[in-house]
Each structure stands twice: as C-alpha cells, then as structure tokens.
Amino acid sequence: MRKTIKKSASKAAADTELSSTIENDLPQQSTDAPSPVPAVAQAPISxxxxxxxxxxxxxxxxxxxxxxxxxxxxxxPSRAAPAPVFPIEKLPEPLAELVAKLALARRLVVDFVAFAILAALSGAIGNRARVQLFDGTLEPLAIYVALVGAPSTGKSQAIGMVETRLRALDGDLTASVSGAAMAASHAALDRLNVKIRAKVAERLAVEFEAPEDYREGPRGGRLLLTETTGPGLIEELSADRSGRMLVTHELSGAIGYLSSSQPARSRGLFLQGFDGNPVVVSTKSEGRKLIPELLLSVLGAVQPGRLSYLMRHGDDGFAARFFWVHPDVVPSAALGDNPGPIDDLAGVLSALQGIQPAANEHGYSAAVPLAADARAPLEMAAKKWTTDQMFSSELFSSALGRGRQYALRLAGILQIATHVMEGKSGLPDVVSADAMTSAIAIVDTYILPMAERVFAASDTKPxxxxxxxxxxxxxxxxxxxxxxxxxxxxxxxxxxxxxxxxxxxxxxxxxxxxxxxxxxxxxxxxxxxxxxxxxxxxxxx
Missing domain, CATH: 1.10.10 (Arc Repressor Mutant, subunit A)
Known part of the structure; x- marks a missing residue:
C-alpha cells in the first residue's frame, strides 16, 4: 500500500478575551520549537x-x-508534533467560565482541567441519559480521558480536584479503596451463600426463602469503580445499570496489565465498557453472568515514557477510545492561590447524578434526541474525517473513524451540563446544533490532532x-x-x-x-x- 504523508495539524489560536486571560495568567505551555532531532545509536549522523x-x-x-x-x-520517531491549543472558547459559556476560574485558581493548564471536568461530567451522567439519533438508536455519553504529562505538570492535581468531589458523591469520601473492595467481596459471598442454600433446599425438596435484604439482579447507588481485575469488574458491573467510572493516577497500571491477574479479561471489559451494551461473561463460581449494560467512563494519567507500554496492543481499538490530552507544559512548582469555585463543580456533578433514568421496558437510559439541524454539520465533519482515514497511520485512522462518535458524546455532555448549570431541571429537550458545532470544533481542532501527536510519540520504532x-x-x-x-x-x-x-x-x-x-x-x-x-x-x- 502506498504511504502518503499527512502534515500535522497546526495550532488553533484562541481568539476570545477569556482565552487571552488564560494565556497571560496560567502556567504557560511551552512555546519553544521542538528540540533538535538527536542521533540514533545505530546511525552515526551528527x-x-x-x-x-x-x-x-x-x-x-x-x-x-x-x-x-x-x-x-x-x-x-520519538519527536512529537507541537501540541494543539485547547479551544476553551468553544465550550458553552458557563462551563468555559468554570474551567477558566478553576485553572487560574489552582495554577493548572487549561487542557488538564477542562478534560478532567468533562470526564467527571460523563461519569456523573453515567447511563442515566443517552443521545437518540433516531428511534431505537441511542449513543451513550461515556468518554475515556488520558492526561499525558511529565511529573509536576499538574495532571494529578487536575484529577484529584474532581476525584474528591466524585468520591463524596459516591459516599466513599472517608472509606479506603481496600475497605470498599472488601465490602464488595463480602456481598458477593453473601449472594453465593444464598444461591448454594437455595440449591440444597431444592435437592432436599424443602422450602427456602431468601433473606429480605437479598436482591437478585441489578442494584444501584455507586459511582466509582474500586476494582480493575476481571472478577472484581464483573462483580461491580453486574450490580447495577447506572454505569461506573474509573479514576486513576496511573493509567498504565490500572488497565490491562499490572493490577489484574486476568489482564485479557480486564482489558476486554474496558473495551466493551465504552459502548454500554449487555454482556454475558463466564465465571468459575457462578457460571454465565449477565452485565445488563456494561458502561464505563475513565479518567487517568500517564507519563509520556509509558505511552508505548500502554499502547503495545492499542490496535485492538483501545487507544482510539481515549481522548488523549498531552499539552506542551513546562513542569512547575507553583502552588494554587485558592480552591476556586469547586463547590459549583460539586453542585453540577450532584445534579447530574440526580438525573432520573427512564428505566422502563424500552431501556434504562433516558433519551435526549439529536436536533434535526444538528445532523448536517455532524455528517459533514464525519465525511472529512472518513476521507482523512485513507491518508493516516493505522492507529490514527481508528481515531478518525470514531470522530463522529466523539462529537456525539461530547455534544450530549455539553448540552446536558449546560442545561443543569443554567438551573433547569430534568433533561434538555434536544441536543442542539450549537452544542454539536462546539463539539465538532473541539474534536477537529484538538482531540484528533492531539491523538495524532500522542500516537506518533508512542511509536518509537523508526x-x-x-x-x-x-x-x-x-x-x-x-x-x-x-x-x-x-x-x-x-x-x-x-x-x-x-x-x-x-x-x-x-x-x-x-x-x-x-x-x-x-x-x-x-x-x-x-x-x-x-x-x-x-x-x-x-x-x-
């Protein structure tokens, strides 16, 4: 197949007063030209x-x-293309203001703050709402976000900022992860005990009544994952249909390899968790088990040196599921001046988690239709991204192929979050053309160029x-x-x-x-x- 060279996307300049303020006051992204290309050991070129x-x-x-x-x-091959500039002006005004104020107060780069918040919004919505394209077709609002940066660039602070609020919503602010995992294990043992007793009673032809507090099938009330191993994931995800969120400060350790004795199963569940479909899995203790709607959101961090490790099997679609956020940031020891409007963020997350799903015979999620005038810009953008696939590497082609999906999910999150931030109850009537246009701009000028940058940086093979x-x-x-x-x-x-x-x-x-x-x-x-x-x-x- 003939290779065609595709130039990296140029930086998109922010042209609003808000972005100008951020450029002047926030920790600055590096504007230096890329470092000279070093010599490769096997090739003695100066x-x-x-x-x-x-x-x-x-x-x-x-x-x-x-x-x-x-x-x-x-x-x-290790030399990364310049990072695109996050177009904060494309966010709805109340969300852009929240991102800017939190970034300024905490002295963090806008990119990390914006995508940490977007991931948190996705997790809080969970499976309670989806975008409806037409009758019978619903797009979930789960997103996977990876903040990429060297130590002291602020990625962990951005994650910690939203993690504390999510844990408070989850009712797990003071409980340790190990304590939550132990409680989940005890609950699993209780359910297994009930099933064994029921089987024994059936064989002995005696009556058996399950305890009142035992309920077979989906339950709700949790937000964050406490397990990433195969068995732990199955246990937690089969417990309810509202979706779960993984928040981790080391993505390469949490997904797929280090934390699981069954890495293939763990990774497979995260691959399927992006789509929110029913999944049947086999377990040793309980046989075939149904996860009624396997839906996950992810927010994690990774250092640039770990990218190749994280993506060594990325061609299975894993890498293309993520929004990669890898700005050119100079490490800094600067401390934030104040927490910023963090209570406003907590209020938005709480309101989103309070959304009432449909939970009827047609499905669990409430449907928010895509407005009729939002379809044309999405189709036009998708046509462009599909054309670009023919001139791109395998990994980046996969990301381009998901461009429409990225835009749909992002538009739904922006629309619902704006609706809540304006003090309105329930869900919006539609996902508007304005929300779709904003989402398309963010995908086209930031998410896709950033994916191209990260994929190139992770491919160290000449x-x-x-x-x-x-x-x-x-x-x-x-x-x-x-x-x-x-x-x-x-x-x-x-x-x-x-x-x-x-x-x-x-x-x-x-x-x-x-x-x-x-x-x-x-x-x-x-x-x-x-x-x-x-x-x-x-x-x-």
Missing part, C-alpha cells in the same frame, strides 16, 4: 547536522530542482523510510540503485521488494529522493535514485 537542517529549513540548490524546505523530523534515509546518508552515494544498493546492499535495513518500494516512495514524497534521468538505450525504466545532497551532508558533519 545531531548538530540534523538540527542545523531543521533550523535553516535546508536551503537546497534551486538549480538542481530540489525542494527548498525539507522536514527532517521523521528521522527521529519507519523503513527513516531507516533507509540514515543508511543512504552513511553510504555517501549521491545516486543509488534500488536493487544493487538497497535490496542487495550490505547492511541495508530494508531488503524486501515491497518494503523497499514503499520506503523509496515515502522518501520521494518527502523530497529526499528523486528518480535519476533515464539513460539512453535502456529498455526498461531505470531504478536509479538521486539522493538529496543535504542528507549526504549530515553524515559528514
């Missing part, structure tokens, strides 16, 4: 040479027809094109033959015919190679390629 090429934008020899500017950043470019630089040949010098060349990193062709095509698109003129008298097209002189110069510096 990092100063690459840096010089980047800084000077490679003034090529015009008379030879080379491109004036070459982006050499592809030689370093591409065939990058490996070939380094090999050609070391070889020092101004012209190479695809068969003799690359496929059969000593030490060539790319030798398979298809891989060689794709790598050469990518380097041609990047302006690093170009086909040599056809030699007179040759019967078939030449496979000779001229190497950019700037690439050869790198190895000599």
């Amino acid at each position: 990092p100063f040479a690459i840096a010089e090429m980047n800084d000077n934008k490679v003034e090529s020899v015009d008379s030879d027809g080379w491109a004036v500017e070459i982006d050499w950043s592809f030689l370093d 591409s065939d094109a990058a490996a070939l470019a380094r090999f050609l630089a070391r070889s020092g040949k101004p012209m190479v033959n695809a068969r003799a010098d690359i496929m059969r060349g000593r030490g060539s990193p790319v030798t398979q015919a298809l891989a060689v062709r794709e790598a050469i095509e990518e380097l041609e698109q990047r302006g690093v190679l170009r086909p040599a003129p056809q030699r007179p008298g040759r019967g078939r097209p030449s496979s000779d390629w001229i190497v950019h002189p700037a690439l050869l110069a790198m190895a000599r510096k």
